[in-house]
Amino acid sequence: MGLKVGIDLGSTAIKVVFVENEHLVWKKAVPTTPGQTRIADHLTAEGLWALRCTADTLESVVFTGYGKGLVNGTGKVIDEVSANSLGAFLLSGGKARTIINIGGQDVKVIRLSATGKLLDFKMNDKCAAGTGRFFELAGRILDTPVEIFGELGQAVADPVNINSTCAVFAESEIVSMMAKGIAKERIIQGLHESIARRIAGLAGGLDMEDDFYLDGGSANNQALVTAIEEELCRDVYVLPHPQFTVAYGAARSVETL
Ligand code: ADP
Numbered sequence: 712m713g714l715k716v717g718i719d720l721g722s723t724a725i726k727v728v729f730v731e732n733e734h735l736v737w738k739k740a741v742p743t744t745p746g747q748t749r750i751a752d753h754l755t756a757e758g759l760w761a762l763r764c765t766a767d768t769l770e771s772v773v774f775t776g777y778g779k780g781l782v783n784g785t786g787k788v789i790d791e792v793s794a795n796s797l798g799a800f801l802l803s804g805g806k807a808r809t810i811i812n813i814g815g816q817d818v819k820v821i822r823l824s825a826t827g828k829l830l831d832f833k834m835n836d837k838c839a840a841g842t843g844r845f846f847e848l849a850g851r852i853l854d855t856p857v858e859i860f861g862e863l864g865q866a867v868a869d870p871v872n873i874n875s876t877c878a879v880f881a882e883s884e885i886v887s888m889m890a891k892g893i894a895k896e897r898i899i900q901g902l903h904e905s906i907a908r909r910i911a912g913l914a915g916g917l918d919m920e921d922d923f924y925l926d927g928g929s930a931n932n933q934a935l936v937t938a939i940e941e942e943l944c945r946d947v948y949v950l951p952h953p954q955f956t957v958a959y960g961a962a963r964s965v966e967t968l
Contacts, residue, residue, distance in 0.1 A: 713770035717962030720778030723815025798960025800827035864934030870900035907938035
């Protein structure tokens with residue numbers, strides 16, 4: 712079988728996907744640590760093993776993401792905005808026109824044409840607030856893994872108001888709320904609402920006719936997704952396997968080259 716591999720060397724997580732025809736048949740994400748290309752090689756070997764395949768069944772390997780510059784000659788390279796655009800367009804069945812990617816260290820808003828051509832994109836990488844990294848920092852202060860932020864936040868009726876738009880100030884706001892004995896669930900939901908306001912601000916000014924599609928690791932957080940929907944006053948769809956959209960787009964990009 713001809714397998715296409717997509718490798719996203721992200722700022723926070725390394726993602727590897729295997730695609731057979733258009734189907735995502737294997738995927739794995741691990742935290743980004745030094746030696747990214749070696750980790751990607753190990754993940755690729757793990758994927759081959761899991762699929763009971765050998766390296767000669769690999770049709771193509773395409774790298775993308777923050778660390779793509781580390782790749783030297785072992786595979787094709789595509790920029791992450793192009794990979795994200797293609798992945799989101801294909802995984803949405805050709806419906807995505809506006810994509811919001813909440814990554815580890817930046818938030819991107821991408822606009823596509825009806826044929827999936829990149830029209831425009833905006834990126835906030837100046838400030839950690841609103842990114843996965845910020846959630847992880849808050850998770851450490853609150854002694855709570857980010858994977859359960861969504862579940863905890865959804866049950867809250869009276870979230871706190873977090874005013875700081877800067878991660879450093881928001882961090883001290885969280886610490887002082889904890890010192891006052893405020894329940895962490897209320898703080899978490901306050902964070903979701905504060906971050907949703909920032910993300911909606913970045914998306915503001917775009918043509919708001921279309922549905923919005925969300926991807927990136929933090930799109931797994933349903934309370935954040937709901938807060939973004941409320942801020943934007945529209946339905947927001949989460950792409951399937953949202954943390955792997957970019958790697959999937961990289962894998963499928965060989966079809967368009
Ligand atoms: P990058 O490509 O920049 O490395 P990702 O799109 O992989 O970023 O997103 C990484 C972030 O996703 C992590 O910082 C983590 O906070 C968040 N994340 C991953 N899985 C989940 C989950 N199940 N629930 C909430 N957040 C998650």
